Amino acid sequence: MTDYLGLDWLAMVLTFTAIYLLGNKSRYGFLIMMAGNLCWTAIGVWAHSYAMVLANLGFFLMNVRGFVKWAPATQATGALDA
Template identity: 40%
Template sequence: MTMETFIDFLQWPAMVATLIAAWLVGSRQARKRNWGFLCFILSNALWIIWGVQAHAWALITLQVGLFLMNLRGTKKNAAQPDPS
């Protein structure tokens, strides 16, 4: 497998990580929400790597913005008490 093929494959784990993250962020439990934000951050990194290879500059810019929002979400989630 070439490096280009490997990077092209990254769109699939990026997509799966994004879906799992969206599911977890919707949880009422702070611990699960935190895992969701961390999954989103992983997906942001994977999408950026894939986007560089594909020259998808708008996608990269979007992922950087979403990464910053996910960092904010992680911080705000840690500041709130768990209702359970």
């Protein structure tokens, strides 16, 4: 049995916390999930599971996209608003 020094437990807690935050419509869920993705990626490298590495790097990029696209709308001020 391989010991990941608690990194697997941290990744799990981050992932569940992120899902909870996203369920509550908190944008911070994306940031927490990105941290979890990096933990899972490290575990994948450690375990020589390249599928896990690629999957979590892909998930990381999707979470970056979600964080950017879920940004609060800004109100434009200008002549068209009058």
